[in-house]
Structure formats: structure tokens, C-alpha cells
Amino acid sequence: MSQATVISETLVAWFAENARDLPWRRPGFSAWGTLVSEFMLQQTPVVRVIPRLEEWLSRWPTPAALAAEPAGEAVRAWQSLGYPRRALWLHASAVAIVERHGGVVPRAVDDLLALPGVGDYTARAVAAFAYGDRHPVVDTNIRRVIARAVAGQAEPGPPSARVDLVAMEALLPHDDVAARAFNGAIMELGAVVCTARAPRCDACPIAHACLWRTAGYPGFEGRRKAVQKKYEGSDRQVRGLVLGALRAHDDAVPAQAIAALWPDVEQLDRAVAGLLKDGLLVDTPAGYTLP
DNA sequence: AACGCGGGGAT
DNA sequence: ATCCCAGCGTT
Incomplete structure (x- = not known):
């Protein structure tokens, strides 16, 4: 078996047993719910998103419900999730979905990409997770897992949609159902096991196939990301x-x-x-x- | 490619 | 005090 097959099959099996119970994984969770959750999850941790998401969907269970209210209500309901422009964009997306897609969250990646605030990650996440279509999904977790397990490096290089999507495509099972599961599985591994700070390699199901491990866990060689500016007083x-x-x-x-x-x-x-x-x-x- | 954009929790 | 978080749009 190729390394790609070992990784995908092992992670899908691991995920079936170890997936966290998250709202957007409930059976029957709507495509709209998935879109809202993905907007909220853009740079905001899962634990902070969950309560806001529940409130949001109970108040606005459909795109039409949100589109019918002023954008300011979305900003208000966003509370302190951060990056409040996302609330504006989500509202604008709801309006666009009503106007252009009959109130139904579009399924085609190109249609999703045309929505405000929807980029390469969110578009494919919705198409893959909400609709079950086979697309490579690449987020920060997946980039890190691929960097380590496949490239043998401690950290991923600079984000590049072209490079990242090709790398993920090379791992993605051809079957639709398996591909959907794998997208979730490798993301979950990065979030829970192959973490940025202190990876739990002892608990990793693909440690035996990990090139970073094979190489003896070399430190990061590339250019460091610029130090983030201080928030206080900014x-x-x-x-x-x-x-x-x-x-x-x-x-x-x-x-x-x-x-x-x-x-x-x-x-x-x-x-x-x-x-x-x-x-x-x-x-x-x-x-x-x-x- | 680099930058601005929030805010909170973990280390 | 610093890092990191299911990114996106602009320059």
C-alpha cells in the first residue's frame, strides 16, 4: 500500500471511533448550519463557536430568516467571536443566497466562492461536509498534518491554494463517502492529536507512517511567521x-x-x-x- | 507575498 | 509575554 492509502484508510477508521461530538456533525444538520459554522470557525476556536452557533441557528434557521433582518443584528449576535466583518459577510451571503439561489445554500464550489467571505477553505468545506461531494479541503490543521506526515517537516510552508490543494488531492480517497470522511478525519487529527504546540505523537494512529517521525522530528527550518502585534493598545x-x-x-x-x-x-x-x-x-x- | 483584521485560552 | 485558532479580502 502507498503511504497515501495507509494514511487515508487509517485515519478514516480512527475517525469513526474517535470523532468529537460536535453540533455540525449531528445527523440532519443543515447546509445553512454548516455555512454558518464555517464562517464562525474562520480563526475562532471550536469551543467559543458552539454556543454562538446554537443561538444563531435557533434565531435564524434559514438564510431567508437572516436576510430579512438588518445586517447590524448579525453583528450584534456575533458578540465577541472576533473579526466582526465575518458577521457582515455572512449576512450578505444570506441575502445573495436568497436572491441568486432561491434561499438554498449552493452546492457548486464556484457558486460558493462567489459569496462574500467565502474563500477556498469555506467553499470546499461546505461542498464536502454539507453535500458530501468529493473536494480536497485544506485548513490550518490539515496543512500541518500534511507538512509533518507527508513532507517530514515540523511546520507547513506559507499557505498556497495551488500547492495545498494538490497535496491534499494526492491523499484524498476517490470514493465520495470515504473522501468526505477523510477530510473530517485529517482535520480532526490536526485539531486533537497533531497539534501545533505539543503534538501527542504517542496517541497518533499514523505515527508509523509519519515522515516527520521517521526523520527524527527535525525542527522547523523555514522562515518564521512575523511576530503578531500586541493586542493591548492596538x-x-x-x-x-x-x-x-x-x-x-x-x-x-x-x-x-x-x-x-x-x-x-x-x-x-x-x-x-x-x-x-x-x-x-x-x-x-x-x-x-x-x- | 504580506498585511490588517478580534479576542480569548493555553503555555 | 507569546502563540495559536476549521481564513478572507486587499494591496
Whole structure:
């Protein structure tokens, strides 16, 4: 058997026994639910997403239900999941789904990619997980597992849709059902076992096939990612402060109240201007409101 | 290719 | 204090 076959067959069998019980894996979970969950999971950890997802789907069980409300309600319901532009994009996607797809989440990757906030990962995740179609899905977990098990390196190289999709395609079983399971299985391995910080290689079902292990777990050679800027005192924090004030009030917040949120006037102005440009904030005579 | 964009939990 | 998280759009 090829290494690819060993990996796919072993992980699918492992996943059948070890998959976490997550909302989007419940039988009968809707394609809309999958789309919402994938939006929320873009850079936000699973444990923080679950409660917001349940609330969201109970309030807006269909794209049409969300599309019928102002975008600001989506931003409000997003609470502190982070990157609130995603709430705006999800609302805009709901509108587009109603207008262009009769209220049904599209199945074709190209149609999904045309939705705002849907990129290479989310489009294929929805097509694969919601509709069971055979597509290579590549997220940060999968990139890491492939880097280690297949490339024998501690960390993946810089993201490249072209390179990453080809690498995943080479592992993906040809059968639709097996391919869907494998997408979930390898992602789960990266999330639970082959983690970024302290991989649990002793508990890894494919340790015997892992080239990183064979190579003696060499350290990372490539270019390090740029160090992330500090959040405290950042423009991001100020944006979050302003948006939090808007979320806490049903009606308009006067500019004066916004001004009291942050001492650095220049930085606050920059934050407000950015929020206005992003459409997360609207300037009205009574003050600022959500869209 | 690199950057901006949130916020919280783990180490 | 730093890293990481089921990424995306813009430059």
C-alpha cells in the first residue's frame, strides 16, 4: 500500500471511533448550519463557536430568516467571536443566497466562492461536509498534518491554494463517502492529536507512517511567521471597544460617548473611520449605529 | 507575498 | 509575554 492509502484508510477508521461530538456533525444538520459554522470557525476556536452557533441557528434557521433582518443584528449576535466583518459577510451571503439561489445554500464550489467571505477553505468545506461531494479541503490543521506526515517537516510552508490543494488531492480517497470522511478525519487529527504546540505523537494512529517521525522530528527550518502585534493598545482593540459600545445599545450612540472610550483621539478617529469604511458602523444625526 | 483584521485560552 | 485558532479580502 502507498503511504497515501495507509494514511487515508487509517485515519478514516480512527475517525469513526474517535470523532468529537460536535453540533455540525449531528445527523440532519443543515447546509445553512454548516455555512454558518464555517464562517464562525474562520480563526475562532471550536469551543467559543458552539454556543454562538446554537443561538444563531435557533434565531435564524434559514438564510431567508437572516436576510430579512438588518445586517447590524448579525453583528450584534456575533458578540465577541472576533473579526466582526465575518458577521457582515455572512449576512450578505444570506441575502445573495436568497436572491441568486432561491434561499438554498449552493452546492457548486464556484457558486460558493462567489459569496462574500467565502474563500477556498469555506467553499470546499461546505461542498464536502454539507453535500458530501468529493473536494480536497485544506485548513490550518490539515496543512500541518500534511507538512509533518507527508513532507517530514515540523511546520507547513506559507499557505498556497495551488500547492495545498494538490497535496491534499494526492491523499484524498476517490470514493465520495470515504473522501468526505477523510477530510473530517485529517482535520480532526490536526485539531486533537497533531497539534501545533505539543503534538501527542504517542496517541497518533499514523505515527508509523509519519515522515516527520521517521526523520527524527527535525525542527522547523523555514522562515518564521512575523511576530503578531500586541493586542493591548492596538487599533484592533480600539475598534473592538467602539463596536462593543454599539452592541451594548439598541439606539444610536452619540459621538461624544464614543470619544470617551479611548484617550488617543487620533487612534480613535482611525478606528471609527475604519469601521465606517468596513460598513460595521453608520454615521447618523443622532450618533453612530450598527448598519 | 504580506498585511490588517478580534479576542480569548493555553503555555 | 507569546502563540495559536476549521481564513478572507486587499494591496
